[in-house]
Amino acid sequence: MSAGTAVAPPDAIEAALWWRDNVSAAPESAMRKAEELLAGTGDVELRVLARHIAALAAVERGRVKQAHRHARLGLAAAHRAGQPQRAAQLRLTLAWIELERGATSGSWAHLVAAEPHLPAADRAREVCLRGLLHCQAGQHREARAELTRALRSLSADDDRRWMANALLGRGLANLYTNRLVAAEADLAAAEGVFASDGRAARAAACRHNRGCVAFRAGDLPLALRLFEEALAAGLDVKSNPEALVDRAEALAAAGLADEARAAMQQAANRLAACGRAGQLAETRLALADCALRDGDPAAAAEAASGARRLFRAQRRPAWAALATATGWQARLRGGHCSRYALAAARRAAAACEEFGWIGPAAELRLTAGRCAAQAGMRTLSRKFFALCTPLRDAAAAAPQHRALGWLADALLADQDADPDRLFDACRGGLQAVDSQAVGMAAFELRVHACGLAGELGDTAVGAALRTGDPRLVLRWTERSRASALHRRALRPPTDPRLNSALVRLRTAVLAAQRSRDPKQTLTTIAELEEQVRHRAVLVEGRTSGLRTPGGIDEVIAELGDSVLLSLFTHDGRLFAVSIVDGYVGLHVLGPEVSAESHAARLRHLLARQATGTAPRAAPTFEMGARHAAEELQAQLLAPVLPALEQGRSLVVIPTGRLHALPWAALPACRGRSVTASPSLRCWLRGALDARAADRAGASVWVAGPGLRHAEREVRGLHGIAGGRLLVGADATTERVLSTVDGAATVHIAAHGWFRDDQPLLSCVDLADGPLYAYDLDRLHRGPTTVVLSACDVGRSVVSRGDQVSGLAATLLGRGTATVIASVVPVPDERTASVMVSLHRALREGCPPAAALATAQAEHGETGFVCLGYGGDR
Numbered sequence: 104m105s106a107g108t109a110v111a112p113p114d115a116i117e118a119a120l121w122w123r124d125n126v127s128a129a130p131e132s133a134m135r136k137a138e139e140l141l142a143g144t145g146d147v148e149l150r151v152l153a154r155h156i157a158a159l160a161a162v163e164r165g166r167v168k169q170a171h172r173h174a175r176l177g178l179a180a181a182h183r184a185g186q187p188q189r190a191a192q193l194r195l196t197l198a199w200i201e202l203e204r205g206a207t208s209g210s211w212a213h214l215v216a217a218e219p220h221l222p223a224a225d226r227a228r229e230v231c232l233r234g235l236l237h238c239q240a241g242q243h244r245e246a247r248a249e250l251t252r253a254l255r256s257l258s259a260d261d262d263r264r265w266m267a268n269a270l271l272g273r274g275l276a277n278l279y280t281n282r283l284v285a286a287e288a289d290l291a292a293a294e295g296v297f298a299s300d301g302r303a304a305r306a307a308a309c310r311h312n313r314g315c316v317a318f319r320a321g322d323l324p325l326a327l328r329l330f331e332e333a334l335a336a337g338l339d340v341k342s343n344p345e346a347l348v349d350r351a352e353a354l355a356a357a358g359l360a361d362e363a364r365a366a367m368q369q370a371a372n373r374l375a376a377c378g379r380a381g382q383l384a385e386t387r388l389a390l391a392d393c394a395l396r397d398g399d400p401a402a403a404a405e406a407a408s409g410a411r412r413l414f415r416a417q418r419r420p421a422w423a424a425l426a427t428a429t430g431w432q433a434r435l436r437g438g439h440c441s442r443y444a445l446a447a448a449r450r451a452a453a454a455c456e457e458f459g460w461i462g463p464a465a466e467l468r469l470t471a472g473r474c475a476a477q478a479g480m481r482t483l484s485r486k487f488f489a490l491c492t493p494l495r496d497a498a499a500a501a502p503q504h505r506a507l508g509w510l511a512d513a514l515l516a517d518q519d520a521d522p523d524r525l526f527d528a529c530r531g532g533l534q535a536v537d538s539q540a541v542g543m544a545a546f547e548l549r550v551h552a553c554g555l556a557g558e559l560g561d562t563a564v565g566a567a568l569r570t571g572d573p574r575l576v577l578r579w580t581e582r583s584r585a586s587a588l589h590r591r592a593l594r595p596p597t598d599p600r601l602n603s604a605l606v607r608l609r610t611a612v613l614a615a616q617r618s619r620d621p622k623q624t625l626t627t628i629a630e631l632e633e634q635v636r637h638r639a640v641l642v643e644g645r646t647s648g649l650r651t652p653g654g655i656d657e658v659i660a661e662l663g664d665s666v667l668l669s670l671f672t673h674d675g676r677l678f679a680v681s682i683v684d685g686y687v688g689l690h691v692l693g694p695e696v697s698a699e700s701h702a703a704r705l706r707h708l709l710a711r712q713a714t715g716t717a718p719r720a721a722p723t724f725e726m727g728a729r730h731a732a733e734e735l736q737a738q739l740l741a742p743v744l745p746a747l748e749q750g751r752s753l754v755v756i757p758t759g760r761l762h763a764l765p766w767a768a769l770p771a772c773r774g775r776s777v778t779a780s781p782s783l784r785c786w787l788r789g790a791l792d793a794r795a796a797d798r799a800g801a802s803v804w805v806a807g808p809g810l811r812h813a814e815r816e817v818r819g820l821h822g823i824a825g826g827r828l829l830v831g832a833d834a835t836t837e838r839v840l841s842t843v844d845g846a847a848t849v850h851i852a853a854h855g856w857f858r859d860d861q862p863l864l865s866c867v868d869l870a871d872g873p874l875y876a877y878d879l880d881r882l883h884r885g886p887t888t889v890v891l892s893a894c895d896v897g898r899s900v901v902s903r904g905d906q907v908s909g910l911a912a913t914l915l916g917r918g919t920a921t922v923i924a925s926v927v928p929v930p931d932e933r934t935a936s937v938m939v940s941l942h943r944a945l946r947e948g949c950p951p952a953a954a955l956a957t958a959q960a961e962h963g964e965t966g967f968v969c970l971g972y973g974g975d976r
Contacts, residue, residue, distance in 0.1 A: 105301060106963075107721040109936075112887040113211050114151065115146075115153070116122075116148060116150060116550065118945045119140065119149055119152040119153065119156065120138050120152065120622040121158050122137075122152075122156050123155050124157060124158065125265060125304050126159040126160050126163060127159075127305065127659055128164050128202065128300070128301055128302060130159075130160040130162075130163035130164050131160075131161040132745070133156050133157075133159070133163075133539055133688035134156075134157060134160040134161070134164070136153075136156060137153045137154070137156040137157035137160060138153075138157070138821065139535065140152070140153035140156075141153045141154070144830060144952060146190065147180060147183075147184040147186075148175075148184065148186065149182055149343070150599070150854055151177050151181045151184065151186060151189050151193070152182045152189070152537070153177075153190065153972075154173045154174065154176050154177025154180065154193075154545070155173075155174070155177050155189075155193055155918075156199075157169075157170075157173040158170045158171075158173035158174035158177065158193075158196055158200070159175075159490050159708060161850065162196075162199065162203065163342070164342055165202050165339065165341060165342025165343060165344075166342075167200060167204055167424075168194075168553055170200050170203075170972075171197070171200050171201075173446040173800070174193055175195050175197070175487065176195045177189075177193045177195065178190055178193045178194065180268070180445075181193060186875075188220055188221075188222055188874060189219040189222040190217075190220065190427065190527045191216075191218075191222075191225070192217075192219035192222075192225060193218075193220045194213040194216055194217035194229060195213070195214070195217050195221065195229060195232065196226060197209075197210075197213045197576070198211075198217070198232050198236075199214040199232060199700065201213060202232070202236060202239060204857045205382075205417040205419075206417070207236055207239055207240055207382075207417060207418050207419070208418060210232075210236055210545065211236060213333075213736070214229060214232060214233065214775075215235075217229065218751035219223045220842045222768055224262075226256070227253050227256035227257050227262065227265065228257075228262075228265050230249055230250075230252055230253040230256070231249075231250060231257070231265055231268060231269045231272065233249045234246045234247075234248075234249030234250035234252075234253060234269065234272055234273070234276075235250075235268075235272045237249060237276075238250075238272050238276045238279070238420060238640075239421065240418060241279070241419060241420050241421020241422065241424075241458050241787045242279070242420070242764065243276040243277075243279050243280045243421075243459065246272065246273070246276040247273055247276045247277065247663045248964075250269045250270075250272050250273040250276065251268045251273065251889050253265075254266060254269050254270065254273070257269055257397055259753060261892075263296055263300055264300065264302070266296060266301075266470055266543050267293045267296040267297050267302075267305065267309075268293075269295035269307060269578070270290070270292050270296065271289070271290065271293040271312070273289045273306075274286045274288075274289030274290035274293060274309075274312060274316075275290075275312065275792035276288075277289060278312070278315060278316055278319065279421065279458070279459045279702045280459045280638045281319070281459055281499065281500075282322050282460060283316055283319060283499070284875065285828055285863050286316045287313060287316050289337075290309050290310070290312050290313045290316065290453075293309045293312065294306045294310055294313070295585075297309060299555075301335060302335050303337040303343075304338065304339055306335070306336065306337075307333045307334075307336040307337045307338035308338055308762070309344070310329055310332055310338075311329065311330060311333035311338055311343075311346050311349065311350075311892055312337060313329050314326045314328075314329030314330040314333065314349065314353070315325070315349050315571050317552050318349070318352070318353050318356075319327055319501065319503045320501050321425060321501030321504070321539050322542065323353060323356055323357060323543070323548060323552065324542055324544070324545065324548060324640070324641070324642075324643070325542070325953065327350075327353050327354075327356075327357065327640055327641050327643055328643065330350045330353060331641055332348070335609060335774050337556075337843075340370075340373075340685075341373060344369070344370040344373035344374045344382065344386075344472075345370065345374070345382035345385060345386075345432065346368060347366045347367070347373075347387055348370045348382070348389045349368055350366060351363040351364070351366035351367045351370065351389060351393070352389050352392065352393075354366065354637070355389075355392065355393045355396055356551065357548055357551060357640045358548075358550070358551045358638060359633075359640070360393065360396065360397055361633065361638055362636070362637060364390070364627075365392055367386055367393065368390075370382075370386050371387070371390075373730030374386060383413065384413035384414050384417065384422065384426075385410070385422065386420070387406050387407075387409050387410040387413065388406070388407060388410035388425065388426050388429060388479040390406045390916060391404075391405075391406035391407035391410060391429050391430070392429060394406060394433075395429070395432065395433060395466070400434070400436040400538065401433075401437060402430075403429065403430075403433035404430050404434055404437065404467045405430040406431035406563045407426050407427075407430035408426075408430055408434060410422075410429075410910055411426035411430060413425055414426055420458070421456075421458035421459070424451070424454040424455050424457070424458050424460065424461050425455055425458070425933065426623070427451045427453070428448075428450075428451040428452060428455040428460065428463050428467050429457075430453045431448040431467060432442065432448075432463070432466065432467050432470055432473075433449060434633050434645055435467075435470045435471060435474050436470060437601075440474040440477070440478055442480075444474075444484060445471050445474065445475055448467055448468075448470075448471040449468075449486075449487070450469065452464045452465075452467040452471070452490070455467065459495070461500065461504055461518075462495060462501070462503070462504050462507070463492055465491045465504060465507045465508065465511070465812040466507065466592075468487045468488070468490050468511070468515075468954065469478060469488070469489050469491060469507060469510065469511055471487045471490045472484045472485075472486075472487030472491075472511070472514065472532065473514075475487060475940055476518070479877075481518065484518070485515060485518060488511040488512075488514050488515045488518075490510075490760045491507060491508055491510075491511030492508050492511050492512045492515065493508065494507055494511075495508030495509045495511075495512055495528070495531060495532075495535075496508070501535070501539075502535045502536065502538050503535070503538035503539060503552075503555065505531075505532075505535040506532045506533075506535040506536050506539075506555050506559070507555075508532075508557055509528045509531040509532030509535060509559070509615060510528070510529075510532050510558060510562065511529040511553070511568050512524070512531075513525045513528035513529050513532065513559065513562050513563070514562065515567060516528055517562065517849065520568045520750075520957050522567075522569075523971060525562070525563065526563055526566065526567075526579075529559045529560070529563040529579075529582075530582075531553070531561055533556055533559055533560070533582055533586075534556050534560040536552065536553055536556045536559070536586070536646065537553075537556075537586070537589075537590070540552050540586070540587070540590050540646060540648055540972075541550050541590075541645060542593045542644075542645055542646075543590075543643030543646060544642050544643060544645065544646060545639055545640045545641070545642050545915065546587060546592075546863070546880060547586035547636070547639060547863060547908070547918060548640050549586070549590060549642055549646070550587040550902055550906050550908055552594070552906060553585075553586035553587050554902065554903045554904065554906075554910075555905060556583045556903075556904045557583055557584075557586075557902075557903035557904030557905075557906075558903070560579060560580070560582055560583020560584065560904060561583070561673065563579040563582070563583070563847055564576060564579045564580055564583075564671065564673055565673055565674070567579045567675060568678070568689075571698060572689075573680050573687045573688055573689035574655050574687050576678075576689055577680040577687065578655070578677055579653065579755075580669060580671045580680070580756075580781050581669075581782055581784060581891055583782040583904050584670060584671075584756075584758075584781070584782050584904050584905035584906070585782040585784070585785060585904070585905055585906055585907060586906060587786055587903055587906050587908075588781055588782065588787075588906070588912065588915060588916050589648060589649045589782070589784055590646035590647065590648050590649070591646060591647055591649065591757055591916060591917075591918070592880075593647075593885075594644060595849070595880065595881045595882060595883055595917070597642070597881070598639075598641065598642050601635065601638035601639055601877070602881075603834075604618075604631060604634045604635045604876065605635055605877060605878060606640050606942070607634075608628065608630055608631040608634075608873075608875075609630075609836065609871055609872025609873055610717070610872065611624055611627050611628045611631055611955065612628060612872050612873055613871070613872045615628060619636040623666070632861065632864055634658060635752065635864070635875075635877060636861065636863075636864075639863070639877055639880075643943050649788050650958075651783050651784075651938060655682075655687060657787070658783055658787070659682060659685050660679045661786075661787060661790055662754065663683060663892065664752070665751060665752040665754055665776075666681070666683050666743045666746045666747065666751045666752065666753050666754070666755075667680075667681060667682040667753075667754050667755075667783075668680075668740070668742065668743050668753065668754070668755045668756070669681075669755075669756040669783065670739070670756060670757055670758040671758050671760060671905075672690075672695045672758055672759060674735050674915055675694065675695055675696070676691065676692075676693070676694060676695060677692040677694065677695045677697075677698050677758075678692060679689065679742055681743050682740040683743060683746045683751075684693040685745075688742060690741070690742040691790075692738055692739060692741070692742075692951065693738055694877060695759070697738065698735065698738050698739060698761060699759065699760045699761070701731045701734045701735045701738070702731075702735060702760055702761055702763070702764050703760065704727070704731045705731040705732055705735065705764070705765070705768060706763065706764075706765065706926070706927050708724050708727045708728040708731065708952035709728055709765060709768060709927045709928075709965065709966060710927050710928050711724055711945055712724050712725070713754075713927065713928040713929055713930050713966065714754040714928055715897065718973065728768065732768045732769050732770060733770065735764070735769055736769045736771055736772075738768055739769075740769065740772075744771055747771045747772070747775060748771065750775075751775075752775065752776035752777070752778075752952065752953065753772065753775060753778070754777075754778050754780065754786060754973070755774065755780075756779075756780055756781070756782060756783060756786075757775065757781050757905075758780055758905055759901055759905070760783075760901065762779070762898075762899055762901050762905075763897075763898045763899070763924070763926045763965075764779075765925075765926050765927055765942060765965050765966050765968060766779060767956065767959050767964075767965040767966075767967070767968070770964040772956075773956075773959075773960055773965070774956055774957065774959075774960035774972070776950070776952040776953040776955075776956045776969075777952060777956065777968070777969065777973075778833050778921075778952045778969045778970070778971070778974070779853030779968055779969065779970055780970065780971055780972070780973075780974030781905065781906075781907050781915065782905070782914065785915060785971065786971070786972055789919075789921065789971045789972025789973075789974075790914070790920070790972050790974060792918050792919070792920040792972070793887060793921070793972055793974065793975065794975075796847060796887040796920065800826065800845050800846055800847030800848075800887070801827055801847060802819040802821075802824050802847060802848040802849070802850070803826055803829065803842050803846045803848070803849045803850070803886070804818075804820055804824075804826060804827065804828050804829070804830075804850050804854065804925070805817065805829045805830070805834050805839055805843075805849070805850065805852070805853070805869075806829070806830040806831075806834060806851075806852050807834060807851070807852065807853025807854060807867055807868040807869050807870070807893075808831075808834075808868060808869070808870055809854055809868060810852060810853055810854050810868075810931065810933045811931055812830070812852070812931050812932070812934065813852035813892075814830050815935065816852045816892065816934070816935040816938055816939075817830060817850060817852050819935075819939065820850060820938065820939065820942050823942070823943075823946075824942060824946060826848075827842050827846075827886050828933045829842060831868070832870050834869050834870045835869060835870050835871040836869055836871055836872070836874050836878055839869060839874060840874075840878060840879075840881060840882065843889075844882050844883055844884060844886075845884045845886070845917045846881065846886040846887070847886065847887050847888070848886065848887065848888045848889075848890070849886040849888070849889045849890070850889075850890045850894065850938070850942070851867055851889070851890070851891055851893065852870050852892040852893070852934075852938070853867040853892070853893050853894035854867065854868040854893060854894075855867045855868075855893025855894050855895055855912075855924075855925075856868075856873070856895070856896075857895040857896055857898045857909065859900055859967065862876065862899060862900040862908040862909040862912075863875065863877050863880075863913065864874040864876070864877070865896060865898075865909050865910045866910070866918065867891065867893050867896060867910070869894070876908075876909060876910045876912075876913040879910065879914055879917065880913050880916070880917065881915045882917045882918075883933050884917065885913075885914050885915075885917035885918040885919030886919055886922070886926070886952055887913055887920050888918065888919070888922075888923070888945075889919050889921070889923070889924075890922075890923045890924075890938070890941065890942075891910065891911070891922065891923065891924040891925075892934055893924070893930055894910070894924070894925055894927075895923050895925060895926065895927065895928060896910045896911065896924050896925065897910075897911050897922070897923075897924030897926045897967070897968050897970060898911075898926050899912050900913060908925070911924055911970050911971075915971050919971065920971055920972045921951045921952075921969060921971045921972050921973050921974075922969075922970040923941070923955055923967055923968070923969050923970070924950060924967065924968065925966040925967045925968070926966065926967075926968055926969065928966070929964065929967070931965040933962055933964050935961070935965075936962050937961075937962050937964050937967070938958075940957065940961050941955055941957075941958040942954075942956050944957050944958060949962035950967055950973060950974045950975050951968040951973050951974075952973030952974070954974075955967055955968075955969050
C-alpha cells in the first residue's frame, strides 16, 4: 500500500473530527458522511472516526442498537491500530449508549476504562456522564454535585453541547428531588443553548422536560401545553418514545384515560423495538398508575411488579422504590390488608420519600392508614397519618400534595375526636384543592382536580353528622359539592385548533348520517372526538371563584316561602337537610341504594312509556312507574311533605344518580314548582345572574333537523313572542352561538344526545352537525333562561363530590341562570304542547320553575326538570 493511501491527509482527519463534533446538528447528513468514509477509505484512523460519527448519528436518531454496534466496531479498530485516545473517546460514547440502554453497570465500566487515556478536553464530559449516571441511579445529590462541577469547565464555545447536556441532567436531578424552581431554570437554560446552536430537537426535549416540572408542581394545564409545544417544536417521539410516557401520565391525570393508555402502549412498542429497556420499565410503571386511576388494582399490581423487576435489573433503586410503592398501593386497594402488607407498605413509602417521590409516598401512607384503621390497628393507623401531615405546611409542595397532608391531619383529628381541628384541616385541604383550579380554564380539568374535595368534604360531613347540628352539616356538604362549577373561566376558552377539530367532527358526523355504510366513518369520528377532548384541556386562562354564601341566613332569605331539601350520602346512607320557614332540620332517609334503584326503575319505566308499549302492557308500566314514584316520595320527601301539600315551591340539591330524577313524576311534585340545582352556591349565583340580566333582551328560537315537530314548534312560539328565529340552513353552530350569547330566553327544539362516557360531547343536532357542550363553553355569557326541547340532555355525569358534567352543567357554568331540559325521553307529540304552555306562562310573568310545573301538569308530562335557579327572571 502506498503512503498516499496508508495515511489520510490532515484535512481529511480535521473534516472527520468536525463531523464527529457536530453530529447532533445534522444526524442524517453525518450518517451519510460516515458511510461514505467507511466505503471509500482504508485509513485506520479515518475508519475509527467514521464508526464514531455513525455511532453518534445513530444515537441522535434513537437507534441505540445500531449505535452500539458502530461504537464497538470502532473501539475494536482503535485497539488494533494502537490509538488509546480514540479508544477512550469511543468508550465515552459507549458509556452514553449503555446509559440509554439502561445498562448502568456497563456504562460505569466504560467510564473507568476510558479515564486514564482521555484527552484533557474530554475530562469535563466524563464528569458530566458520571453525573448523568448518578441521576439515572437515583443518586440525585451526587448527580447535582458532579454536574455542577462539570458545568464549571464546560463554558467554552466548543463544549456548548455538553454544557447543555449537563444543564439538562442537573435539571432532571433537581426535578426528582423536588427542587422545582432550580429545575425549571436549568432546563430553560439548556433549551436556550440547544436552540441557539440550531439543535431544535434537543431544545424541544428540554421544553418537554419543563412540562414534567410543571406536572410535578401540580400545574396540569401548563404541563399539557408544554408537552404539545415540544411536539410542535420538533420533538421526535420515534427517537424519544419516553416522551410519550410523560405526556400519557398527564393525559391520565386530566381524565383522558383512553388516549393515555394508547400513548403508553405506543411508547412501549417503540421502546422495545429500539432496545431501550430503561425507558420500557417506566412505561410499565405508568400503565400501572393508569390502571389504579381506572379502579383496576389487579392490573396495576401486575404492571408495577414487572416494572420493579426491570428497574432492579437496571440498578435504578429510585425507580424501583416507586414501582414497589405503586404495587403495594394496588394490593391494599385490592383488599390485601394484613400486618405483613402494612409493614411492607410502610417500608415502601419510606423508600419512596427518600428518593423524592413525595406524592406517591403520601398516597400510600393514607391508604395504609385507612386500611389499618378499618382493621382495628389504631396505633399503626395514626403513625401512617402522622407521617403525611408535614406536607400541609410545605410551601414548595404541589397543591394536591398539601391537600393530602391536610386530609391526613383531618383523619388524625377524627381519631382524636377533635372536631374543631378536623374542620380546620378540611378547610385547609379544600383551599389547597381550589388553588390548583385557579389556572384551569378547561372545565374537564377542574372536575378531575377537584376530585379530592369530595374526600375532604366527606370526612368533614361525617364529623358534622356526629354533632347533630343541621346547619353545620349543610355548610360542609356545600363546601365540597360541585367544586368545578364553583369557579368560572374569566373569558371563554378560545383555541383555533379546538374550533377546527369541532368543525371536522361535525362534518364527520353528518357524513356518517348520510352514508349508506356509516361504520366506515365511526373510526374517524372516534379519533376526532379524542382530538377535541385533548385540545379542550389545553386551553389557557384563569378562573374566578363564585362568592361564598354569607351563611344559612342568606339562603333562608332567598328561599322566602319555598322549601329546601339538600340531599347527600355518607357511608352508604342517604341524608337530607331541610329548611322550612327558616327552620333547619337534619333527616336520615335510609339506604342510598334503595333510592337509586327506585329512581333507575322510574326512569326506565317512563322511557318505555315514552317510546311506546303494547296496549296490554301499558297498565303494567303505569302501575310500576307509579309505585316507584310513591316509594321515592316516601323516602325522599317525607321531611318536607307537609309544606309541599300547602302549595310551597321546592328547591332540591340532589346527590349521585338522583341528579337525573324526573321530580315531576313524584305525586307531591305534580303541578308544583321544583328546581334542582347542583349546589346552593350555584342556586344563589343563578339568582344574581337572573337579576343582573337584561329583561328586555331578545328571545331566540332554534330548530334542528330531522325532528318532525321542531320547526313547527319554534315557528309557532316565534309568531307569538317575536325575537330571532333560526331554522333550516340558518340553524348552524356558529350562527346559533353568536345569536344566543347573552340572550334573555333561548329555546332549542332538536334531537338531543347524552353521552355518559364523555359528557362534554353531549349535543343537540343542528343544520351543520352536533352542537356540543364544548361549543357552549365558548359563550361569553350564557342566556338567562335556556329551554332544551330535546330528549335526555338535562342529564349529567356525576363524579366525586357531586360534580356534574353535561350540556346543562356547561350552560350553568357560563352564567345561565335556569335550564329547562328533559332527563328521560319525551314523546314528540306532547313536547310541542308542553312548550307552548311553558312559554305562555313565562310571558305572563311566572318564574321558570312554576311555568314548567303548570305546563307539565296541563299535558300530563313529567320528563322535564328545571335546573339551576328557576326563580324570577
